[in-house]
Structures are given as C-alpha cells and as structure tokens.
Amino acid sequence: MTAGGNATDTTYDFTAPSIVIDVTEVPNAEGPMNVRFNASLTGVSGRHQMTGAPDAKNLDSSFAATSAVFTGNGAEDASTFSVNFNVADLDGTTKGSFLGAEMMANMAGALNAGFASDGGVSYGKTSFDIDVNDAGSQSKVTGTMDGGNVDFGLDKSKLTYAIGIKGADYTVSGSDIPMPQVNLGFGEFAFNVMMPVSASETPQ
Secondary structure, eight states, X not given: OEEEEETTEEEEEEEEEXXXXXXXXXXXXXXXXXXXXXXXXXXXXXXXXXXXXXXXXXXXXXXXXXXXXXXXXXXXXXXXEEEEEEEEEEEEEEEEEEEOHHHHTSHHHHHHTTOEEEEEEEEOOEEEEEEEEETTEEEEEEEEESEEEEEXXXXXXXXXXXXXXXXXXXXXXXXTSSSSOEEEEEEEEEEEEEEEOSOOSSOO
C-alpha cells in the first residue's frame, strides 16, 4: 500500500497477490461448531481517495480482483453441508460525500445536509455448487453465470438499486423433488428500482 497527499486530500493505492480469510472455528453455547469457511481473492488492486475537511469528506474508491473463491463445509448431528463459489473479474467502485459522525447518526438530517453515496460491483464468469444433506434428505444446486452486476445509490432525493445477471444455467436435484433433476436457464435477468426518500410538494 502506498499512501500520499495531505490532510485534505489523501490517497491510498494498494495491490496484493492474494488475500485469504480462513475461519477454522465457530463457537456457540455448547462449544465449537464443526464448520469451516475459506475466502480468497487473487490479483487484488485498488485506490481509495478521501478529500475535504474532517466533517465533510468526499470518497472516490475503486477495487478489482481477478478471481474470488469461497468454500465452506460443516456437520451437525446427522446433517452436513458444503458450498463452493468461484467468481472471476471482480470490479467495484464507490463514490460519496460523507459528513461527521455526529451528523451521520441522523440519516434524514445527513441526507438533507448533503450526504450521498453511489457505487456498484460487476463480476465475470461464475460457478457454484451447494450440497446439503439433512438427516438423509439430500439436495444439490449447481450453476454457472456469464457475469452480472449490483449497483446502488442514495442521496436526499432518491434511493436506487439494480441487479443484473447474464447467461445463467442452474441444475437442481434432491430426494424431495419428484424427478431426477430440474434444469433452468435464461439469457438475462435484470431489474432497476428507484424511489424517493424525501417529502416533495409534487408527486414523485
């Protein structure tokens, strides 16, 4: 990581060959649970820039990774599960105008005072595998996607939220469905929601 600038314009540029999070123990009231999770990112890079006074910061941030892998498995009594996700070409951005902590404690007041944020994440080829066995009842879901995106935005006038998925193929099988398996697929799925968040004298 390389940091530069000054108190009112600070930039952090970072790279990492890999970032790995390994959860080897999850405790509960009876003791450690028999579960394990691992998440790893490769080819990580990004930039984080903050400008402005301490009580009115502007953020401009970007993040990218060539791949992300998430795996998990566990068992409890007669039940077991395993999950695997592989995602390529992650790319995300976040921009916003942030106020001091005291002002941010009241969201309505912060929005009227200029708080705003928007950003999104896009991803490339994705595959996943989910396998659950619950006391002899087994179910399995596998699938692939060509890519997709998640976008968001919030300011004093509106809230926006959008999701898109392209080139999806899924297979569902299990002992509780009356056929060997179900295959699903679609070329593209998307929605975009925009709604007002502040009162207005005109319909919106």
